[in-house]
Amino acid sequence: MQTPETFPTLDDDAILQLNADGKLRHLLTLKGLDRNCLLELLDAAQHFVSPLGSAAVRNSSLAGRTVANLFFEPSTRTRASFDLAAKRLGADVLNLDVNTSSRKKGESILDTIYTLQAMQVDIMVIRDASAGVPAFITRNIGDHISILNAGEADVSHPTQGLLDLLTIRQRLGDFTNLTVAIVGDIAHSRVARSAVQGLHTLGTGEIRLVSPPALAPAANEMPYAKIMDNLDDGLRGANVVMALRIQRERIADLDGIPDVDDYFANFGITQQRLEQAAANAIVMHPGPMNRGIEIESSLADSAASAITQQVTNGVAVRMAVLERVSKVMAPI
C-alpha cells in the first residue's frame, strides 16, 4: 500500500490501543485511557524509580524481545530514554537513523514498518512530525506488534504526559485539589495536549492554559481547561507551573512581542513571578529548555524545579509501558 500524504486522526485511536480485555496493547494517546489504567501505569512506573546515586532498576521482562526506535524526527532525550528503558528490561534495541534510511530513497512508511515487522521486531517506538502516523501504522501492522507513540506532530506525546503525571504525584500527591498552569506555546504543543488529557482524567482541580492569544488552543478543543493570556493571573495560586519550549521563529510572529527578551518579560517563568503561586509550587519543563526565554535559569536549578526528576521518571514510565504491552504478547 502506498503511504498516503496525510493521515486521518480518528476518534477510535483511543480504542485502538486497548485489546478486547481492555488491556494496553499500544500507546498512542492518553485520550480514552481511564483513571484506573493511568494509575496502574503510574504505580508500575514508580517501581522503576530509584534514588539518584543508586543503581538503576532493571529486570529481564523483555529478554528475547526486539524494540526498534524509529525516529522520523530528530530527538536525543526521548530516544535515549526509550533506548535505556528497553535495555534495562533486557531487550535487543535497534536504533534506526532515518536520515540515512531508505525513506530518502522514497520508500513509504509502511514498507519500512513491514520490513521491521518481517525482521520480528516486537515493539516499535515511533516519532513523526505528521499527525496520525502512529495510529495509521497501528491499523496496518500485525496484531502481535505494539506501537508506542514517542511524539506525534503537535497532537500527542503520551509517555511525556505520563512522566508529568508521575512527577506531580510524587511531589504533591492527590490531583483533585491541584491547580496546574501550563504556560507558553499551547497551540503547537503535544506535551500540553497529553498533559491536559491525563490531568483531566485524574480529576485535577483546575487546569489553566496560559499563552499569548496567537498561541492559544481553539476554545472548544480542551473545554475542561481555562484559556488565559495573562501570566500573573495564570500563576496565581497554582500548585504546578509547567513551562513549554517556545520556538524562536514563533516569537517573531507574535503581535506586541518583538523579541525573546519581551517574551521572557511577558511569559517567562521567574522566581519572582512564582511568588504569586501557591507555597511549595513546583516548576516543570519537558526539555530541552531555552533558559532565559521561557524560564529563568536560576529557577530551573532551584528546589522548586522538578525538571530533572521528570527525566528520571521518563525512563521509569517508558519501562512501565514497555513491560505492560509485552504482557499481552505471546510468551517467549
Add this chain to the structure above:
Amino acid sequence: MQTPETFPTLDDDAILQLNADGKLRHLLTLKGLDRNCLLELLDAAQHFVSPLGSAAVRNSSLAGRTVANLFFEPSTRTRASFDLAAKRLGADVLNLDVNTSSRKKGESILDTIYTLQAMQVDIMVIRDASAGVPAFITRNIGDHISILNAGEADVSHPTQGLLDLLTIRQRLGDFTNLTVAIVGDIAHSRVARSAVQGLHTLGTGEIRLVSPPALAPAANEMPYAKIMDNLDDGLRGANVVMALRIQRERIADLDGIPDVDDYFANFGITQQRLEQAAANAIVMHPGPMNRGIEIESSLADSAASAITQQVTNGVAVRMAVLERVSKVMAPI
C-alpha cells in the same frame, strides 16, 4: 599500505572464502560455492526461521565475539538485518557510521580495517560502492577474522542471493523445474548477479534476465541465463518473477522510455501481466521498492508476493552465515 584507487576483482575470490578443508571462512560471493555448501547454508538458515508473531529464534553461538558493521555505503535494511542477526546470536555489535569516521580525514580503508582488527573484532560486515573491496580486505586481514560482503558495487550481494534462494525453496521447493525471470536494471544489479550465481549452482531450469537493452548484462557474462527485452515473453510460464529496483536517473537515459510511467508500462510487474506466468507464480523484490515504477503496488501486497518473507529470511540467512564462519574460528 596505501589503499589503492581501484581494487582488482580476481578469479580466486571464490577460493579465498574457503579454508583448506573447504569450509566457509568468509562470504564474498556465491560464485564458486558448490551445491552442497549452498544447501547447507539454506538448511542452517531454515532453523533460524520462525513464524511471524512468534518469538525470534536466538542462541548464544556468538557470545564473546565482536561483529563490526562497516558500511561505506548507506543502508538501513541490510545494516539492521545484520545487526539483529548478530545480536540474536549474542555477539557484541559495533555499528560504524562511516560518514563521521576518520575516512573523511583521509584514512585509508586498510587503516580502518587494521584498527578494527587490533580492537579484536572477529567478523567485519562490509558494504562498499567500489568493486573488489571485500576481497581486497580479505587478502590483507589476519587469518582469524571473517569478512562478510554486505553489498559490493554492482558485483555481488551474497546474503541477498541466499535469502532469495531460501525464499524460493520455501515457496516452490526444488529448483530444477523452475523458470525464474529477473526483471529490470540487470546491468547494475549486484542482487541479480548473486541470485543468478546461486540459481545456476542449484540447477534452476531456466533463468531469464529481462531488461531494456541498455540495461542488459554483457552477453557472455552469465552464459547460462537467457537475455530478453520483452516483458511479456519474459514472464510467460515463469514460476518466480523478481523485480529489481530501478534508479530514476537511469530511466532518463533509456531510449524510447521517456519517464517512469513509461518504464512502468513496459517493465513494471503488474497483477495483469503476471497472468502470463505459471499458476502460483511468486513475485519478489529486494527492497526498497519503488511502488508504481518497477512493481504494481497492489501486487506487492498480494498473496503472490514473497517480499516480506524475503526480509524475514534475510535475518535467518545472516544468522546462518555468522554462525557458520564463527565455527572455523578458535573457540572462546
Add this chain to the structure above:
Amino acid sequence: MQTPETFPTLDDDAILQLNADGKLRHLLTLKGLDRNCLLELLDAAQHFVSPLGSAAVRNSSLAGRTVANLFFEPSTRTRASFDLAAKRLGADVLNLDVNTSSRKKGESILDTIYTLQAMQVDIMVIRDASAGVPAFITRNIGDHISILNAGEADVSHPTQGLLDLLTIRQRLGDFTNLTVAIVGDIAHSRVARSAVQGLHTLGTGEIRLVSPPALAPAANEMPYAKIMDNLDDGLRGANVVMALRIQRERIADLDGIPDVDDYFANFGITQQRLEQAAANAIVMHPGPMNRGIEIESSLADSAASAITQQVTNGVAVRMAVLERVSKVMAPI
C-alpha cells in the same frame, strides 16, 4: 546554570579526579597522577590484553552500569574503543550522536549532562573541542558519576597517554633509560601533552619534542622536555619515535614548508631516517595516519611499528579505567 562561553582550566583538575582516599574517581588528565597510580592502571590494563587472534578478554564488572559516550567532536576510533571496552565489561552503552542532539537547539552542555545524570548514567565519556569542559562537567555533576576525558581540545587525552605508556612498556620495559622523541605538531597536540605528562612521571630518561618552530610548545610549558627543530638531531639515539598527525591546513601556514611533500621531507619519519635512532627503536602514531606526510607508509607497516598494538592497548586501557572508577561507586 547557563553553560559559559569558556571553561577555566584550573590547577586542581589533577586533584578533582581523586577521591578522599586518593582513588581514581574520574580521569581528566595524567597530570598529578603519581607513578604508583599510573603503574596500577598499566598493570590492570595488561590483564585485558590478549594476543591477536585469541578471544577478547571480558568480565562483567560493569554489569548493571550505564556508560554514555558523549562526543561533541566527531571520532571513530576512540568512540569505538570506549564502546567495545564498556560492552566487554557488561555495561549498557548509550552512544549519543551530538550532531542530531538538542545541543543544536541551543541546550547548554550542563542541561545535557543533567539529563544523562537523571537517566542514571554512571559513567560519561566526554570528548569536546573546548578546553576545560571535562573538569567543568566534573565540578557540576553528582558525586556518584564518573567523568572520563576522551579528548579535550589541545589540552589532554589521558587514555591515549596511558595506551602509549603501556605500549612502550610492553616493547621496551623500563622507562628510565629511554629517549622518547615526539615529532610533529606539538603545539596543538593533546596526544603529546598527555604522553609527556605520563612519561615524565614514570621517569623517562629524555623526552624530546621535535617540530617546526611555529608548532613548538611554549618554552616553559613542559620544562622537563627538550624542544628541538631538527629531525635528525631529534631521532639520534631515540628508543621511541612518536609521529603526530598534522593537519594539512597547518602546513600551509608554516614558514619555509610550502607543501605536504616538503613537510614529509623535513619532518616525516622514514625507514632511512630511523637508522639514526637506537637499534630496536619503535615507531608510534595515535592515528588516523596521514601516510606519506608525517610517516612513511612502509615504516608504518614494518616490524618497528607499534601502531596497531597501540590500538589494542587502547581498548585494554579503557577497560582498566572503566573498571577502576566503577570500584569507587556504590555497589549494585
